[in-house]
Amino acid sequence: MNATADQKKASPLSEPWYTFPVTIRRAYAEAPNVMTYDFEFDHHADARQYAFAPGQFNMLYVPGAGEAAISIAERTNQDRFLKHTIRTVGIVTRAIAKGGVGMSLGLRGPFGTRWPVDSFSDGSVKRDVILVAGGIGLAPLRSLLLFLIEHREKVGSVSLLIGARSPEDVVYESELHGWRENGVEIHVTVDRPDQNWRGHVGVVTLLLGRIAIPRPQSTFVLTCGPEVMMRYVAKSAINSKIPTENVWLALERNMNCAIGLCGHCQLGPKFICKDGPVFRYDQVRDLLGVQDF
Amino acid sequence: MSSSTLEEPCLIEKCELDRLIERLKCEGFIVVGPYVEDSAIQYREIQSMRDLPRGYRDTQEPGEYRVAKLLKKNYFEFNLGPHSWKQFLFPPKLTVNSCTKKNESWEFISKVDSQPKFAFLGVRACELAAIQVQDRVFMEGPYVDPVYQARRESTFIVAVNCTVAASTCFCTSMGTGPKCKSTFDLALTELDCGFVVEVGTARGRSMISDLTTRELDPEHARDSQLLQQRAVDQITKRLDTSEILNLLMGNLDHPHWDEVAKRCLSCTNCTMVCPTCFCSSVTDVSNLSGDEIERQRQWDSCFNVDFSYTTSGTVRDDIRSRYRQWLTHKLASWHDQFASSGCVGCGRCITWCPVGIDLTVEVAAIRNTPSSNRTLPVIQPSCKAECAFPKDSKA
Ligand SMILES: Cc1cc2nc3c(=O)[nH]c(=O)nc-3n(C[C@H](O)[C@H](O)[C@H](O)COP(=O)(O)OP(=O)(O)OC[C@H]3O[C@@H](n4cnc5c(N)ncnc54)[C@H](O)[C@@H]3O)c2cc1C
Ligand code: SF4
Ligand code: FES
Numbered sequence: 001m002n003a004t005a006d007q008k009k010a011s012p013l014s015e016p017w018y019t020f021p022v023t024i025r026r027a028y029a030e031a032p033n034v035m036t037y038d039f040e041f042d043h044h045a046d047a048r049q050y051a052f053a054p055g056q057f058n059m060l061y062v063p064g065a066g067e068a069a070i071s072i073a074e075r076t077n078q079d080r081f082l083k084h085t086i087r088t089v090g091i092v093t094r095a096i097a098k099g100g101v102g103m104s105l106g107l108r109g110p111f112g113t114r115w116p117v118d119s120f121s122d123g124s125v126k127r128d129v130i131l132v133a134g135g136i137g138l139a140p141l142r143s144l145l146l147f148l149i150e151h152r153e154k155v156g157s158v159s160l161l162i163g164a165r166s167p168e169d170v171v172y173e174s175e176l177h178g179w180r181e182n183g184v185e186i187h188v189t190v191d192r193p194d195q196n197w198r199g200h201v202g203v204v205t206l207l208l209g210r211i212a213i214p215r216p217q218s219t220f221v222l223t224c225g226p227e228v229m230m231r232y233v234a235k236s237a238i239n240s241k242i243p244t245e246n247v248w249l250a251l252e253r254n255m256n257c258a259i260g261l262c263g264h265c266q267l268g269p270k271f272i273c274k275d276g277p278v279f280r281y282d283q284v285r286d287l288l289g290v291q292d293f
Numbered sequence: 294m295s296s297s298t299l300e301e302p303c304l305i306e307k308c309e310l311d312r313l314i315e316r317l318k319c320e321g322f323i324v325v326g327p328y329v330e331d332s333a334i335q336y337r338e339i340q341s342m343r344d345l346p347r348g349y350r351d352t353q354e355p356g357e358y359r360v361a362k363l364l365k366k367n368y369f370e371f372n373l374g375p376h377s378w379k380q381f382l383f384p385p386k387l388t389v390n391s392c393t394k395k396n397e398s399w400e401f402i403s404k405v406d407s408q409p410k411f412a413f414l415g416v417r418a419c420e421l422a423a424i425q426v427q428d429r430v431f432m433e434g435p436y437v438d439p440v441y442q443a444r445r446e447s448t449f450i451v452a453v454n455c456t457v458a459a460s461t462c463f464c465t466s467m468g469t470g471p472k473c474k475s476t477f478d479l480a481l482t483e484l485d486c487g488f489v490v491e492v493g494t495a496r497g498r499s500m501i502s503d504l505t506t507r508e509l510d511p512e513h514a515r516d517s518q519l520l521q522q523r524a525v526d527q528i529t530k531r532l533d534t535s536e537i538l539n540l541l542m543g544n545l546d547h548p549h550w551d552e553v554a555k556r557c558l559s560c561t562n563c564t565m566v567c568p569t570c571f572c573s574s575v576t577d578v579s580n581l582s583g584d585e586i587e588r589q590r591q592w593d594s595c596f597n598v599d600f601s602y603t604t605s606g607t608v609r610d611d612i613r614s615r616y617r618q619w620l621t622h623k624l625a626s627w628h629d630q631f632a633s634s635g636c637v638g639c640g641r642c643i644t645w646c647p648v649g650i651d652l653t654v655e656v657a658a659i660r661n662t663p664s665s666n667r668t669l670p671v672i673q674p675s676c677k678a679e680c681a682f683p684k685d686s687k688a
Pocket of ligand 3: 114254255256257258259260261262263264265266271272274
């Protein structure tokens with residue numbers, strides 16, 4: 001009985017404000033204003049009970065500054081570290097950037113829905129998977145990409161289309177080569193090329209029009225980035241005869257509770273924190289079009 | 294809680310209510326009831342029947358509220374004030390967590406362990422419905438609010454059937470009142486000679502076990518019926534809820550939203566007095582050295598401009614979109630989320646709106662001039678995205 005009570009207490013489900021203490025162990029510069037951090041659980045017991053699925057997010061908490069929703073990019077080092085890629089935009093993310101390695105902070109999670117990883121293969125059929133990322137939107141797709149690499153033989157082709165403002169804004173650039181070696185077809189496009197840029201120029205939706213989609217009925221498109229970008233990606237995918245129900249996206253809105261109880265992240269009938277952030281496109285298509293909703 | 298009464302109603306003399314209050318206090322309940330304060334009937338801790346608004350009557354109109362003392366000496370011949378019971382179950386301000394910095398590391402301590410035990414005296418039918426609505430929000434989804442749950446599960450409810458109605462009441466349209474049908478431990482109907490007592494739960498029965506009760510004779514039963522019918526007859530406000538989900542979601546671009554926006558002050562009053570609104574924000578309150586921090590949850594409102602934003606800025610930066618958010622959530626998308634309306638017809642938002650905006654009138658205006666240039670298909674609750682960790686996946 002006592003064990004259950006303890007577990008109940010320690011579970012983010014029974015105690016929504018339960019916060020794990022964590023410490024930043026490593027920090028890597030990704031792009032201007034974007035850093036990737038390795039967070040280590042201060043207590044092994046917390047690390048043991050923590051489990052996430054690709055697409056989910058954590059609430060990172062800087063005491064005194066507040067919380068921010070940040071996607072889980074990866075779990076590494078025998079599950080000791082959680083990797084998060086964070087763009088400095090406001091109060092919390094600035095405090096994290098300032099704190100850097102050694103900083104002590106809090107973490108609640110994991111929260112939200114996952115990418116539909118179970119749909120990519122069912123016995124005989126291996127689906128082709130196309131990931132489309134805009135800027136920092138690659139972070140929530142990263143855990144999915146790593147999952148696909150890990151289960152590479154269970155899915156069809158895997159493509160990653162990345163759009164960034166300029167070449168230096170491409171995150172995880174040093175890892176692209178390794179991902180290619182693992183059988184991922186990667187294309188990068190930038191809005192503003194520099195002198196050394198040899199890749200594509202223009203918006204990422206154009207790339208989607210350019211790559212071969214031999215079996216649209218068996219292809220999934222999963223996207224994360226600015227909302228307008230995702231809407232164009234979805235339209236373009238559907239134009240290429242990919243079924244609407246195979247198009248998925250991850251939405252963003254400020255979050256406070258992360259569990260559907262505070263109202264902040266509401267979008268019509270949805271709470272992005274609890275019903276999302278990952279949605280099947282047709283579940284939110286009509287909501288995205290409404291101005292100021 | 295039971296959905297019907299356990300046994301035949303009985304009659305108690307009025308003074309017996311004091312014995313019930315005493316009994317509840319002895320059992321460790323904080324008894325909360327109506328009390329006249331700042332020219333309004335509010336809810337707060339009471340000690341005895343002497344604290345009740347005996348002889349008071351409220352009059353309500355859009356944007357207007359008055360209480361006055363009448364010659365009659367009834368204890369419950371009024372309707373609703375600005376308070377609702379949500380402030381006890383879902384407190385306006387609550388410390389949920391505290392953080393202490395020790396040796397450069399933060400420790401997080403939960404503050405939600407022990408919660409007070411309340412007995413509510415004088416809960417009206419629409420308020421019972423509001424409690425049921427918040428039960429669905431806070432206890433019946435994939436995540437449970439432990440504070441709400443602890444308080445709710447220990448609360449003892451003494452309901453009161455309305456015998457009068459305010460001009461702002463429309464519980465009959467929402468199917469929530471004025472008769473109390475479920476969710477109570479005891480329900481009272483006040484006659485001139487005493488209270489008719491209905492028992493809703495075994496706990497309710499045991500709580501009146503040492504009161505002097507009498508069998509209800511047919512005359513009392515008839516009086517009780519007549520008084521409750523009087524309340525029904527006094528309700529004049531109507532809200533036509535037929536197809537309301539499609540009506541509102543299909544008219545998100547209706548020009549009437551602009552018209553309301555010209556009057557609405559975005560003051561948040563309607564959301565504060567609403568017994569079902571549940572928006573909140575947790576913020577940090579720090580000591581001077583910054584190494585002791587309390588995380589405080591406070592009621593928030595979708596009428597605040599910074600309530601919802603993305604990296605590209607505020608989501609609803611005009612009053613039109615904020616009023617539309619409130620109304621469409623309350624009356625339409627609430628159905629998708631919680632399989633009921635978010636409105637119980639108590640009329641508080643009408644009374645306490647400083648400019649007297651009346652949601653029943655606004656809905657009727659949209660209904661009378663539909664401008665369906667956008668039709669949102671109704672999203673069925675069944676297509677909810679899968680929840681990665683449903684209620685009990687973590688043993
Ligand atoms: C599910 C999910 C996953 C996410 N994953 C990541 C991720 O992996 N990496 C990442 O970098 N980001 C991610 N984000 C975005 C991140 O949560 C936000 O950028 C968050 O706001 C950052 O918190 P902050 O305190 O630093 O910024 P804030 O102080 O909240 O400011 C963020 C932005 O909002 C504006 N803003 C702030 N307050 C207001 C207001 N009151 N009204 C209007 N505008 C305001 C600011 O000007 C700024 O542009 C994710 C968001 C969600 C919902
Ligand atoms: S409807 Fe009335 S009460 Fe509500 S925000 Fe507008 S002015 Fe305030
Ligand atoms: S963040 Fe609180 S409801 Fe979504």
